[in-house]
Amino acid sequence: FDYKVVDLTHIHGNDSIYWPTHTGYELIYSQRGNFGDGLWVASYTLKTTEHLGTHLDAPVHFNQYSWTTHQIPIDHLVGPGVIIDVKDKVKNDLDYRVTVADIEKWEENNGRIPNGAIVIMNSGWHERYPDKKRVFNTEDPIDTKTFHFPSWHEDTVAWMVAHRTIHVLGVDTPSLDYGQSRKFPVHVLISSENICGLENVGYLDRIPASGTIISIGAMKTENGSGCPARVIALIPQGKSTSGANKQQTFLIFIVLCFIYHILLTY
Numbered sequence: 312f313d314y315k316v317v318d319l320t321h322i323h324g325n326d327s328i329y330w331p332t333h334t335g336y337e338l339i340y341s342q343r344g345n346f347g348d349g350l351w352v353a354s355y356t357l358k359t360t361e362h363l364g365t366h367l368d369a370p371v372h373f374n375q376y377s378w379t380t381h382q383i384p385i386d387h388l389v390g391p392g393v394i395i396d397v398k399d400k401v402k403n404d405l406d407y408r409v410t411v412a413d414i415e416k417w418e419e420n421n422g423r424i425p426n427g428a429i430v431i432m433n434s435g436w437h438e439r440y441p442d443k444k445r446v447f448n449t450e451d452p453i454d455t456k457t458f459h460f461p462s463w464h465e466d467t468v469a470w471m472v473a474h475r476t477i478h479v480l481g482v483d484t485p486s487l488d489y490g491q492s493r494k495f496p497v498h499v500l501i502s503s504e505n506i507c508g509l510e511n512v513g514y515l516d517r518i519p520a521s522g523t524i525i526s527i528g529a530m531k532t533e534n535g536s537g538c539p540a541r542v543i544a545l546i547p548q549g550k551s552t553s554g555a556n557k558q559q560t561f562l563i564f565i566v567l568c569f570i571y572h573i574l575l576t577y
């Protein structure tokens with residue numbers, strides 16, 4: 312197994328970030344202690360909003376006819392990672408929305424966005440997690456009208472929907488629409504296209520802009536609208552012997568044998 316595995320998940324717990332219209336997280340120690348015969352058992356009950364911390368938005372989140380969590384095809388939850396770094400842009404504009412030019416710049420450096428990509432904005436916001444006032448960027452993290460954080464511009468997402476095939480759209484902020492959004496056009500658009508969302512992704516500076524495989528481990532909850540998720544990236548280490556490399560090695564071996572044979576003959 313020749314991959315470095317990087318965890319892109321914030322801890323799911325009492326400090327997790329969630330949209331203020333939801334209820335939060337509760338881990339109930341329903342069974343914890345001696346179980347007879349010298350056994351000790353921990354087996355708890357978890358109550359949580361689906362949209363907790365690092366989590367998946369199922370396409371049904373903003374479209375009643377789109378896939379629920381259990382209906383998402385599994386090959387939509389793993390794919391090539393496309394990390395769009397906008398940290399410099401965000402420094403001057405905390406309400407920044409990723410542009411088509413940002414995508415074009417990524418493609419100049421990394422090639423065309425691969426089919427089935429998992430495209431994630433890296434705004435540097437993951438560093439603020441889980442400080443609610445800094446993540447929602449307001450003194451009043453309950454009042455959504457006061458939120459200021461970056462995300463995707465709907466025109467950019469519409470461009471990707473029209474010209475590329477992406478399976479997941481992600482952010483390191485709490486929402487796929489920027490903090491000041493009122494109509495949530497990015498949520499509405501991706502939901503209607505059966506594209507999944509990923510929010511509060513962490514540790515994005517630990518992976519390269521391209522060349523990774525990202526996998527989203529989310530529960531297969533029946534009729535769910537999303538789920539807390541364990542998001543990981545696999546970075547190929549390039550030490551393994553691929554099929555093509557094996558063929559090359561074999562050819563070199565044959566050529567060396569041939570040369571050795573000639574040397575022995577003369």
Ligand SMILES: N[C@@H](CC(=O)c1ccccc1NC=O)C(=O)O
Nearest residue numbers: 329330332362368485486487495
């Ligand atoms: N997608 C985000 C935001 C969200 O859930 C949301 C955004 C705007 C209006 C309502 C929302 N969710 C439910 O109240 C989240 O999953 O936390």
